[in-house]
Amino acid sequence: MTRSIAVHSYKGGTGKSTITANVAVALALKGRRVGVMDMDLEGPGLHVFFDIDPSDLRFTLNDVLAGVAPPEAACVRMSEKMNLNGGELYYSPASVRLSEIMRTLKTGYEVDMFENAIKRLQEKFGLHYLLIDTHPGIMHDTLLALGVCDHQIIVSRVDQQDIFGTGVLIEVSSSFEKPVHLVLNMIPPGVKESEVSKFARVIGAHFTTEMAGWLPWSEEVIGSLSRSVLTLKQPKHAISLRFRALAETIEGFA
Amino acid sequence: MALLVLAAMLMVEAVPRVSAVESFSLTTNPGRTLEGDPVGIGLTLSVTNAMYSVPTPYSFVWTVTDPSGASTTYTQNMVSTQPSWSLMAYYPTNFTGGALNHAGIYEISIAETLPSSKPATSGQFQIGLTSSISYQRTYPVSIIGAGYAAFENVTVNLTGGSSITSGFPTSKLADAGGKFSLTWYSPPNSSPGNYTVALTGSTTKSAADSQWFILYPTNVTIINSWTSKIIVQRTQTIEFRFNATYLSGIPVTSGTCVLNIIEPDGLTSHSVTALYDSVLATFRANYTTTLASTTGGWTWNIAADSLNDGSGNGGPLTPSSHNFNIQSASFSVNILSYGSVYSSGMTVPISADVVMPNGANFTQGTVTATITSSGRQVTAPLSLVYNASSGRWSGGYKVNPNDPSGTWLITVNANDAYGNSGQSGAPLNVNITGAPPASPPAWFMTWSFLLVVLVAAGIGVGILILRRKEVTHREVKLDVTAIKHQADQVKGDDFLQSIQAQLKKRAERMAAEHDAAEKEKP
Incomplete structure (x- = not known):
């Protein structure tokens, strides 16, 4: 059975796409069949992580949501390119063409089209996990998409403004009656794990969410300029181990 | 038959005949067909008030004269034993030398030769070059010709009024049986009115092979209506799209359509004009909401006959209506x-x-x-x-x-x-x-001041190091009340409630599908 997992955040720049790409690869490296959808239709960026030239793409998710292409036609098989040790990774990119982005924003999309795309990819590729990178914020289309997925991962920085919005987002997302998991990212250096855990307990006491993991501030991640997947490039690096741990937590999602 | 007629004639001497005045009527089926129609025309002669008290021989001569003036005949005999009966003949099958090779009116005359000689009745049927004598634009006009030589090159001309129709004259090769066919798809903007089809081959037909038909404007039907967003926030623009086809099924690719946009009160209306977008191959119109737009359920309607393709074709015949919802703007x-x-x-x-x-x-x-x-x-x-x-x-x-x-x-x-x-x-x-x-005082740069600054800086750095974790802890403080308050505001908004309603419907639909699948299991 496939689990669809939306990776969302209240604000941009929280590392949502970095986490999506690295966790997807970590799951694939464990032999899982993984799909990744770039539903950040206003500002897609996953193609940079996966080193995809947008001009090579015949179809994108925008075409799928507009009903002009089947979901599998807008999918790139990454397994061989990334040498994923028997795992499979299928990537559904969003269009980076401004005209198509504007068209999608202008017209929106039907949630049924999105849901059908999920189902089709799950059936076509026999996916174990489908990670969906969303557009940040409390937006109509995005919230509707969140409500369709099996799990929601909310990514937040430890920043007062971000935490405030994340709290609101968790409260709102919880009303969809789907499990909501929190990932704290870019934890400043010097903060001990016990402090993060304490903070997680505080959050857990007030909101309907579970802490799925936390990731420290990483110069390597920032230095990579989103051009590579660190889990693949430096598998032994501490941050890669964190991504793997997060992948294992996801495997334990009920 | 001859014996039967002889026997009947002998009986005439023995039994006096019942004198009668017959009535005749002729029907043709069909009344019109195409040149070279292999089935032909069925001709039925109905006779009433016939002599019958003794078997009475009747004989009729059927004559069909084609538009060139050439006639062919068919003689039919029968013995009347009933007051009413009918006879049938097929043209050209029963008529030696008959053929459906000329467009125009074929005259039929039937003469009784027994028991008396007199004209019985007459009628006519029509042979054409097109499948109908009237068409709506975009419907295919099927042109068929017959009676030409095998593989003869036939020139087909089509004129509307006095003007030549685009694509005509054209040539068409007849088949081995001297027949050919051609289909003309009248463009949506073709001139309405009378058209004349004329065929000319090297085989000289004794009558001009031509026929006219009437072309009318056609109606359009709306299909695939689409609303960009079922729920919009004030200030957002909503887009309406739809496709239209002519009655023949051919897509409409030009024109305008006035859409009525009705507010929740059902009375206040606005109108926008949808134009055909050749890139997206659809009619589209936008409606931009304002900060003051009424919230609630709106509809956009395509009224009857609101679409005009610019060439005089219009529609739809029946109106259609679609819903959307406007909500307050969330800044x-x-x-x-x-x-x-x-x-x-x-x-x-x-x-x-x-x-x-x-x-x-x-x-x-x-x-x-x-x-x-x-x-x-x-x-x-x-x-x-x-x-x-x-x-x-x-x-x-x-x-x-x-x-x-x-x-x-x-x-x-x-x-x-x-x-x-x-x-x-x-x-x-x-x-x-x-x-x-x-503002820095005069003693700002004295050595004693610098010493004080250095000591203070050292103490400051120490305090900062000691308090670093505390500062971090303060950064991640949660104002739970404020968050819950804000979340409640979002949850109470129509915006979220509409999302929840859609998700609820979806869940119910999935549950129903699941139940149906379970029932189908053996």
Whole structure:
């Protein structure tokens, strides 16, 4: 059975796409069949992580949501390119063409089209996990998409403004009656794990969410300029181990 | 038959005949067909009040004269034993030398030769070159010719009024049986009125092979109506799209259609004109909502005969209606973040971007900032002023010595007279014990001052190191009440309730599908 997992955040720049790409690869490296959808239709960026030239793409998710292409036609098989040790990774990119982005924003999309795309990819590729990178914020289309997925991962920085919005987002997302998991990212250096855990307990006491993991501030991640997947490039690096741990937590999602 | 007629004639001598005046009528089926029709025309002669009390021989001669004036005949005999009966003949099958090779009227005359000689009745049928004598634009006009030589090159000309139709004259090769066919798809903008088809081959037909038909404008039907968003927030633009086809099924690719947009009261209406977009291959129209647009369920309608393709074809014959919902605008409020610590006497600048759902700046309304510390208001709400040059709402608050230290939350609320609103919060750190920067005194650069500064700096660094974790801890403090309050506002908004309603419907649909699948299992 496939689990669809939306990776969302209240604000941009929280590392949502970095986490999506690295966790997807970590799951694939464990032999899982993984799909990744770039539903950040206003500002897609996953193609940079996966080193995809947008001009090579015949179809994108925008075409799928507009009903002009089947979901599998807008999918790139990454397994061989990334040498994923028997795992499979299928990537559904969003269009980076401004005209198509504007068209999608202008017209929106039907949630049924999105849901059908999920189902089709799950059936076509026999996916174990489908990670969906969303557009940040409390937006109509995005919230509707969140409500369709099996799990929601909310990514937040430890920043007062971000935490405030994340709290609101968790409260709102919880009303969809789907499990909501929190990932704290870019934890400043010097903060001990016990402090993060304490903070997680505080959050857990007030909101309907579970802490799925936390990731420290990483110069390597920032230095990579989103051009590579660190889990693949430096598998032994501490941050890669964190991504793997997060992948294992996801495997334990009920 | 001859014996039967002879026997009947002998009986005539023995039994007096019943004198009668017969009535005759002729029907043709079909009344019109195409040149070379292999089935031909069925001719039925009905006779009533016939002599029958003794078997009476009847004989009829059927004569069919084609448009060239050539006639063929067929003789039919029978013995009457009933007062009413009918006879049938097929043209050209029963008529030696008969053929359906000329377009025009074929005259039929039937003469009785027994028991008496007299004209019985007459009629006619029509042979054409086209499948009908009237068409609507875009429907295929099927042209068929016959009676030409095998593989003869036939010139087909089609004229509407006095003008030549595009694509004509054209040539067509007859088949081995001297027949050919050609289909003309009349364009949507073709001239309505009478058209004449004329065929000319090297075989000289004794009558001109031509025929006219009438072309009428056609109707259109609306298909694939689509609304860009079922739910829109005020200021957003909603797009309507639909496709149209002529009755023949051919897509409409030009023209305009006036759409009626009806407010929730069912009375107030607006209209927008949909134009054909050749890139997207669809009719489209936009309707831009305003901050004052009525919230609730709206409809957009395509009224009967509201579409005109620009060539006189119109429709639809029946109106259609589609729903969408307008909700209050939820403004996006973004407060410029605070990087420094403020102390007594300093003015905290408050600057916020307030953006409407359509992406434009919110410029007219009320925007206030509320400053709280640990849930308590530091000061009364401050009014912010819109600055057109920066595109931001701004104001400021001067920190008083009596204000509390710690993390303050600045909450900016934007709203207008129509009930549109938005809110956001940003924290800032305030340390009342600190003094505002002042002008350096004369002793600023003395050695003793520098020594004091160095010692103070050393102590400061030490305190910073010691308090680092505390500062971090303070950064991640949760104002649970404020968060819950904000979340409740979002949850109570129509915006979220519509999402929840859609998700609920989806869940119910999936449950029904699941139940149906379970039932189908053996």
